[in-house]
Amino acid sequence: LCGNDIETGCNLQHITSALRSLLDATEVSALLLQLSSSTEFQEHFLSLAGYWIECETYFEPKKSRATLADFILSLKQTKVTTDIQNKLKLQLLRASSGPSASDLRCAFSRKFKVPRIIGSNELSYLSVSPFGKKTVPPAVLADFLCYIAHDNMKTIKLQEFTKCKWMKAKTKADAPRIANAVSLSNFISNQVAQSLILPQDCETRTANVVRCIKLASCAMKNGNFDVLSAVISGLDSCACSKSRLKNTWNDVPKKYMQMLETLEEQVSPLRNYLTYRNTIAGFIEKGTTFVPMLSVLLRDLAGIDGSMTTFLEEGILNVDKVEATAKVLQPLLHLYFTPTQSSRMKSRRRSSVRGISTVNCFENLVSCLNTSYQVSERIMMKLSYLREPPANPDLLIEDGVDISCYLPEYTTQRALSAPIALTLPMDEESHANILQSLSKKSLDQWNFKEIAVALESWGIQPSVCASITTELELREKKFSGFESLSSFQSLDSKQQDTIRGRMHIYSKSSKGKPGMSKAPLSMWSANQVSHWVSIHPSLARYAETFAENQIDGVKLAEMTGEEMVSKLGMEVPHVKIIMRKMVRVMGPSTSVTSRRRVSVGSLRR
Secondary structure (H helix, E strand, C coil), rough: CCCHHHHHHHHHHHHHHHHHHHHCHHHHHHHHHHHHCCCCCCCHHHHHHHHHHHHHHHHHCCCCHHHHHHHHHHHHHCCHHHHHHHHHHHHHHHHHHCCCCCCCHHHHHHHHCCEEEEHHHHHCCCCCCHHHCCCEEEEEEHHHHHHHHHHHHHHHCCHHHHHHHHHHHCCCCHHHHHHHHHHHHHHHHHHHHHHHHCCCCCCHHHHHHHHHHHHHCCCCCCCCHHHHHHHHHHHHHHHHHHCCCCCHHHHCCCHHHCCCHHHHHHHHHHCCCCCHHHHHHHHHHCCCEEEHHHHHHHHHHHHCCCCCCCCCCCCECCHHHHHHHHHHHHHHHHHHCCCCCHCCCCCCECCCCCCCCCCHHHHHHHHHHHCCCEEEEHHHHHHHHCCCCCCCCHHCCCCCCCHHCHHHHHHHHHHHHHHCCCCCCCHHHHHHHHHHHCCCHHHHHHCCCHHHHHHHHCCCCCHHHHHHHHHHHHHCCCCCHHHHHHHCCCCCCCHHHHHHHHHHHHHHHCCCCCCCCCCHHHHHCHHHHHHHHHHHHHHHHHHHHHHHCCCHHHHHCCCCCHHHHHHHHHHHHHHHHHHHHHHCCCCHHHHHHHHHHHHHHHHHH
8 A cells, every 4th residue: 555655646644544434443453553563664654653543533532542542552562663652642642632523513514404304285384495585695605505514524434434334224323424414415405496496486486596506606616516516406406407497497697507507517427527526636736625525425435335345355454445445535535634724614704795794694594494494306396397387288296185275375375364363362361471471581482372462462453463473373484583574564664663662672671680570660460560679678678568559560660759658658768769770670661761750859859
């Protein structure tokens, strides 16, 4: 292996990584100990052992430290010099103290989870994906997807490639990071296809085609071939190809069609991905960081594993398989061990779009993509035939299921025309209990029943409350995204301002101190007022008086200082204290505030 270093085009680092992908850590340790007894191998031993230490500590520095320490200690019984042993010890200490690959992962890749695939009866859950939103620039979306794909690819452990674990049902659980990377690619392709099929009008679908081509172009600029191939795969899928959606593709400008042809050539499988292999060979020669296509890498490894055995009949390691594996893993190893300074994927404060914060956009994209869904290929074809029916009606899929009634535009229109009747509480006590429970939650934690009660208490008509809650439930949106609802936009400006103002009050009151009520004073019950009074040491004596007189938040806000002295028997200094405390917890009503200030001033006079 060392003698054929120049012929194979792989260095000792690649060979060491190939050995680790074929053998266990103990087997690699035993192999290196056998080679250390050879005098001809002494000049390569330090490099090979150092690369093995770097490879092991890259993924799990804490778990691999014991195995590597035992290996270095066992070198005392070999011909390896003391100088080489000390250098290996120093390298192990430095590598073990540094961050692992999992520690370097982007926070967004930890939060993002690939959504599940839904059935035909759940199509009403589908909403506009970020792939089809005009408010999300393609460059920002490409940066986000490249971050996630880069982090997923860089944390794949070499032992996950052993014996094609990702292909077999029994060992699939031993390759979770490969499964995550594959799921992300499938998700991107599915979302691209959805953006071309779900819109009703042809103009929107054509605009989404242009957006996806720009997305693929930005992925190519970032050097991420995995995201590029996923987007191209979605555009060329059976449900939304050029031959299937002819009306959609006919209106795409020639400029973008030429751009698409260039991008398709980069990831074309013709001549065994010759164009792609030549491109990444140039990147490796220049030292440019890129993300390889995982599908090509897995395909090559599966071919090697099926045609070669790891050990020959005599029990000797198959050198040809090690060389072939090292050559296949070279693009991935280039990604692993490239310094961060020269990486294209390093963090940036701003995205490639001027004025847009990368961090803020990424946080919004994570929340949007986590609430999206995937659709199976069969349902995708049925949706495609609904948007653009085929010339030959025999091509239609007849399985007895009519999915047109489950599409988002039909379910939303039907629900808004006949909204679901919510069983709201009729008595005042249960109504007040629900209003009090809202103060303990944030706006996004309110359920649909609580939203309806809150809207009705704000003076909104019950029919409008039912329409808003029904549309929120059908589109699976949170209350904070109410302004995008068609039922909200149909209200007059006065009602819209009322809802915005009330939600602003709740959002501000939710930032209160822990243990205190987050609702404004006017919504407090008598028990909450008496508890609030008992917290202050100098006012605790009046807690029972407040409870006996049933002083709730509304009564307390309307009471003047003179009434507190005469009816509740409070002393003037204590009235001043409670007045100051009331100013901090009362709502934004200016009339109550001004009246309270006059009361305090009259007491002082």
